[in-house]
Amino acid sequence: MSGAPDLSAFVGVEAWIFDLDNTLYPAESRLFAQIDDRIGAYVGRLLAVSAEEARVVQKDYYRRYGTTLRGLMIEHGISPDEFLSYVHDIDHSPLSPAPQLAAALARLPGKRFIMTNGSRGHAHAVAAKLGIGDHFEDVFDIVDADHVPKPEAAAYETFWRRHGIVPPKAAMFEDLARNLAVPHAHGMRTVLVVPTGTREVFREAWELEDHDAPHVGHVTDDLAGFLDRVADSLGAPR
Incomplete structure (x- = not known):
């Protein structure tokens, strides 16, 4: 700046x-993009909805609850440990x-x-x-x-x-x-x-x-x- x-x-x-x-x-490393994609996949699998529907839910929870995880815990009672393990299983090599x-x-x-x-x-x-x-x-x-x-x-x-x-x-x-x-x-x-x-x-x-x-x-x-x-x-x- x-x-x-x-x-x-x-x-x-x-x-x-x-x-x-x-x-x-x-x-621009797009590291978080990997996490974002895996969050969407988790939501889609959990709710048995399309990728497009999952993304709407994902971003709605993220905005309203601070994290998609918090929304899933409150709305669906999910296990946070399983979620965190899944969404952070990414390739860190772009860094x-x-x-x-x-x-x-x-x-x-x-x-x-x-x-x-x-x-x-x-x-x-x-x-x-x-x-x-x-x-x-x-x-x-x-x-x-x-x-x-x-x-x-x-x-x-x-x-x-x-x-x-x-x-x-x-x-x-x-x-x-x-x-x-x-x-x-x-x-x-x-x-x-x-x-x-x-x-x-x-x-x-x-x-x-x-x-x-x-x-x-x-x-x-x-x-x-x-x-x-x-x-x-x-x-x-x-």
Whole structure:
């Protein structure tokens, strides 16, 4: 993105929290597209409907409940373990090492976490392929959140309690604006990660809403570069 944003708000941040899918890796890798396809296949098999009908249900649940999984649990009482195992059984080979991101993460003062609506195993696989796994204190997944997903307040509150995080001393990085509303309301710095040239291809129309909302503190199309600029503003060594 153009311009030089004021990064002084990041002074005093002690916990850096990152969403996983389409945030820590580029959306054009189409990694999440594999998960999306497997979710649709799961819904179609469960409900014995066509692929087209399954996708309508899938996206309706995703929008209304935060994840398709949550909708299936509430509406159909499914086993979350079976679902998570199935939808994350994907090929991670499209991802490549991200040394610039790894170096930028290493410069951030304090602790770093991954908070995802996906599974811990998937998060570890992604981090390993990117070469950034050693830079995180922990992964907080949908199981840790008792299957309550972002953007629900309870998911964040469970995460904060588990890791002793003080929201006004934390920053949240997300690819969905709606998932930044609760963090912002609790005093966290918020950053929306939206790679240019990919949004229209990979996103539902509603997912593009609220990019200019008050709860979005910063927007970047280059996570590694943005983190480097934050680290520079904090005087972190290279």
